[in-house]
Amino acid sequence: xxxxxxxxxxxxxxxxxxxxxxxxxxxxxxxxxxxxxxxxxxxxxxxxxxxxxxxxxxxxxxxxxxxxxxxxxxxxxxxxxxxxxxxxxxxxxxxxxxxxxxxxxxxxxxxxxxxxxxxxxxxxxxxxxxxxxxxxxxxxxxxxxxxxxxxxxxxxxxxxxxxxxxxxxx
Amino acid sequence: xxxxxxxxxxxxxxxxxxxxxxxxxxxxxxxxxxxxxxxxxxxxxxxxxxxxxxxxxxxxxxxxxxxxxxxxxxxxxxxxxxxxxxxxxxxxxxxxxxxxxxxxxxxxxxxxxxxxxxxxxxxxxxxxxxxxxxxxxxxxxxxxxxxxxxxxxxxxxxxxxxxxxxxxxxxxxxxxxxxxxxxxxxxxxxxxxxxxxxxxxxxxxxxxxxxxxxxxxxxxxxxxxxxxxxxxxxxxxxxxxxxxxxxxxxxxxxxxxxxxxxxxxxxxxxxxxxxxxxxxxxxxxxxxxxxxxxxxx
Ligand SMILES: [Zn+2]
Numbered sequence: 404x405x406x407x408x409x410x411x412x413x414x415x416x417x418x419x420x421x422x423x424x425x426x427x428x429x430x431x432x433x434x435x436x437x438x439x440x441x442x443x444x445x446x447x448x449x450x451x452x453x454x455x456x457x458x459x460x461x462x463x464x465x466x467x468x469x470x471x472x473x474x475x476x477x478x479x480x481x482x483x484x485x486x487x488x489x490x491x492x493x494x495x496x497x498x499x500x501x502x503x504x505x506x507x508x509x510x511x512x513x514x515x516x517x518x519x520x521x522x523x524x525x526x527x528x529x530x531x532x533x534x535x536x537x538x539x540x541x542x543x544x545x546x547x548x549x550x551x552x553x554x555x556x557x558x559x560x561x562x563x564x565x566x567x568x569x570x571x572x573x
Numbered sequence: 574x575x576x577x578x579x580x581x582x583x584x585x586x587x588x589x590x591x592x593x594x595x596x597x598x599x600x601x602x603x604x605x606x607x608x609x610x611x612x613x614x615x616x617x618x619x620x621x622x623x624x625x626x627x628x629x630x631x632x633x634x635x636x637x638x639x640x641x642x643x644x645x646x647x648x649x650x651x652x653x654x655x656x657x658x659x660x661x662x663x664x665x666x667x668x669x670x671x672x673x674x675x676x677x678x679x680x681x682x683x684x685x686x687x688x689x690x691x692x693x694x695x696x697x698x699x700x701x702x703x704x705x706x707x708x709x710x711x712x713x714x715x716x717x718x719x720x721x722x723x724x725x726x727x728x729x730x731x732x733x734x735x736x737x738x739x740x741x742x743x744x745x746x747x748x749x750x751x752x753x754x755x756x757x758x759x760x761x762x763x764x765x766x767x768x769x770x771x772x773x774x775x776x777x778x779x780x781x782x783x784x785x786x787x788x789x790x791x792x793x794x795x796x797x798x799x800x801x802x803x804x805x806x807x808x809x810x811x812x813x814x815x816x817x818x819x820x821x822x823x824x825x826x827x828x829x830x831x832x833x834x835x836x837x838x839x840x841x842x843x844x845x846x847x848x849x850x851x852x853x854x855x856x857x858x859x860x861x862x863x864x865x866x867x868x869x870x
Contacts, residue, residue: 427816441850460704460812462857463805463849478808479842483815483835525775531641533769538637540645541676541692544652548669551660558706558858560801562665565852567795568845 427467429453430482435474439464446474455481623726625690627745629672630761631726632690634768635776636674639686639694642772646677646697654865658706659693659713665799668721675713683814685712686777687719689726700866702813706858709866710797711807718792724785729771737774741767783832787840794845798852805849806857811838 429452434445439461447470449455455467455476464475546554555562623631646652652675659675671691678684681698688694693716695709703709719725732738744767748760790807798804815834831837841849 457816460809462707462803463808463853465812478805478812479838479846481812483812525778527642528638528775528777529773531638531769531772533634533637534641535637537640537645538633541636541640542672542674544649544656544676545672545674546653546656546660548660548664551657551664554657555661555801558861559856560661560858562801563799563852563855565795565798565848567792568848 427455427457427465427481427483429455429469429476429480431480433476433480435467435469435472435476437474439466439475443475446472449476457481623689623723623745624748625671627748627760627764628723628726629690630764631741631768632688632692634765635688635725635772636692636694636768637765638769638772639688639777641769644679646679648677651677651700651865655695655700655709655713658709659717662710662714662796662800663691663717665796666717666721671720673717683817685716687716687725689720689723691720693717693720703862703866704809704813704859705806706862707797707802707804707806707856708810708813709806709862710800710802711793711804711810714796714800715789715793715807717796718789719781719785721792722785722788724781724789725776727785728779728781729776732779735774737767737770737776740770780831783836786831786837787844790837790841791844794841794848798848798855801855803855803857804845804852808838808841808849811841 429449431451433449435447435449436443436445449469453469455469457465457467458473459466460478461475463478465478465481466473466475467481469476655677656673656675660673663669663671663673668691673691674693676692676694677700678694678696680696682696683699683702684694684696685699686694693713695712695716699712700709703712729738729741741764744760744763747763751760790811793807794804797806811834815838
């Protein structure tokens with residue numbers, strides 16, 4: 404793919420993303436609820452593909468405005484606009500080359516989002532000298548297990564045996 | 574500090590002293606080289622087991638290389654908090670005994686990284702966009718799962734033809750030979766040095782196989798639930814990622830090296846919706862998170 408084509412493609416995607424940003428639609432018929440809980444009373448039944456405005460999140464629930472009502476939906480019942488499958492045209496070239504998203508990539512990885520990279524670049528990694536003082540600093544933050552256990556207890560966190568699906572208990 | 578000097582320090586740090594190198598014998602070295610090449614070839618195909626020590630040394634090299642490029646965040650209280658959450662999560666896994674080390678890097682992009690042997694780094698940009706402790710737990714548990722499943726190691730082994738990865742495979746092969754009575758090699762130092770090379774060669778710019786990402790999401794949910802958190806924290810984080818606009822995403826290696834957030838959400842619903850529902854009433858700890866992660870700069 405030529406650089407010009409990459410830019411052109413991204414400009415088109417970007418235009419689409421601007422329109423769709425922050426919006427979502429329901430991906431199935433679903434109940435809009437008063438509170439973020441399955442037993443909370445339903446305010447309305449929304450058909451699939453109802454556009455919603457996203458306001459907040461709480462665990463597996465998303466707060467939305469839909470059809471002039473405010474309520475909560477299971478996050479799994481939403482389809483989010485794919486805003487991240489885009490990039491700004493100015494960063495397109497560097498990112499494309501930086502992530503090696505040329506023709507070498509399989510279609511699977513090349514459809515993964517690419518964004519301009521602020522702060523971490525290939526150059527930065529390439530020229531890095533190992534920083535052993537920083538590694539020691541990092542390792543000094545380790546906490547003993549007993550401290551972590553006390554911290555969990557303070558927060559009311561209780562260990563529960565939860566098996567990995569399909570693997571039995573492990 | 575020069576690269577070499579730094580490596581020497583690193584080697585010393587990572588090292589539980591090994592016997593000094595046996596006397597060199599040219600014939601033996603040649604033979605060793607041949608054997609190593611042979612084993613290296615096999616290792617590229619088979620899924621070689623690394624010892625925990627090898628994994629840790631390699632991971633320390635990777636972490637040192639990484640920290641040469643990105644600074645740690647100066648808020649030590651936040652660093653300690655993230656370590657407490659992370660260590661507690663890791664204690665609910667079958668590799669609780671690894672030297673688990675968590676850190677926040679001073680970078681505003683949205684990133685999280687796992688290194689072999691139990692080092693997990695998250696960016697300040699990610700932490701400040703999280704809403705509560707269960708969301709942080711979801712992120713850390715996903716990264717912990719990469720360590721548990723040795724995903725980075727598998728990626729390194731399968732990257733045949735990538736010089737830095739081939740090097741790691743060769744060093745581990747040499748170690749196997751030395752265990753069987755060959756010349757003792759300073760495998761920890763070599764691995765730490767190979768780890769640095771991996772970072773330079775773009776280890777963190779290479780996406781993992783998407784099956785690994787989905788597995789880390791699934792295990793992340795299970796680990797969070799075991800640790801007593803609402804495991805939907807990861808679902809919430811993914812929905813946050815799915816809503817980012819290009820201008821606030823600021824560029825994220827995590828996002829660019831992972832399948833899309835929407836795809837990950839769909840996969841989680843398919844594989845662990847029962848656990849998400851069942852443990853959804855466990856704590857999310859909003860206040861404790863705000864206390865520790867409120868912006869301190
Ligand atoms: Zn991942």
